[in-house]
Structures are given as C-alpha cells and as structure tokens.
Amino acid sequence: MSRFNPILAFLSKLAIICNGCFVFSLMVMFVPKINYPVPVSNFAAVLGLEMAPVVSVLFGVALLFMWGRKQVIELPNWQTITNLLMLLFQLVFIIV
Numbered sequence: 001m002s003r004f005n006p007i008l009a010f011l012s013k014l015a016i017i018c019n020g021c022f023v024f025s026l027m028v029m030f031v032p033k034i035n036y037p038v039p040v041s042n043f044a045a046v047l048g049l050e051m052a053p054v055v056s057v058l059f060g061v062a063l064l065f066m067w068g069r070k071q072v073i074e075l076p077n078w079q080t081i082t083n084l085l086m087l088l089f090q091l092v093f094i095i096v
Helices: 005-030 038-068 077-095
Strands: none
Touching (some): 005 038, 005 077, 038 077
C-alpha cells in the first residue's frame, strides 16, 4: 500500500461532492424555473464553480502521479471514471 492512497481516496471523495455541487450550480444557472434560497445557491456556487475544477485537477494530477510510478490504485472504478469525466466536462465548460 502506498502512502498516497489515503490522499487519493480523500481527493476522490471530495471531488465527487464538489462535482455534485458543480452540476447543481449549472442547473441553477441555466434552468430558469429553479429557485433555491440564496445561501444554498451561494454555497453550491462556491463549492461547485470555484472548488470543483481545482479539486478535479488535483485528483487528475495525483492519479497520473500514481500511474506514472506504477503504484496500485485502491479506488472503485466508478469513482475514477466519474471524476475524470467530470474533469473533462469542467475543462470544456471553462474553455467554451
């Protein structure tokens, strides 16, 4: 077991939470009928729009680091795939 596996597991879980807030923030921004209280929308916006890309990039870099060192990655496949797909979606959203 690598000493980076707990860090990667934490980043993966944090990225899942932030990515959920990212999707929620996009829904609030682009669907006009959704009205949530301002504190809930502000919290989701900060966690989703500001923190999610940073955490996703950190997760991607940590994952590449682990793959580069050929260490065993002890994460469920669905977490890795979901985080990488959301990173791709966030990069497309930021660029376009």
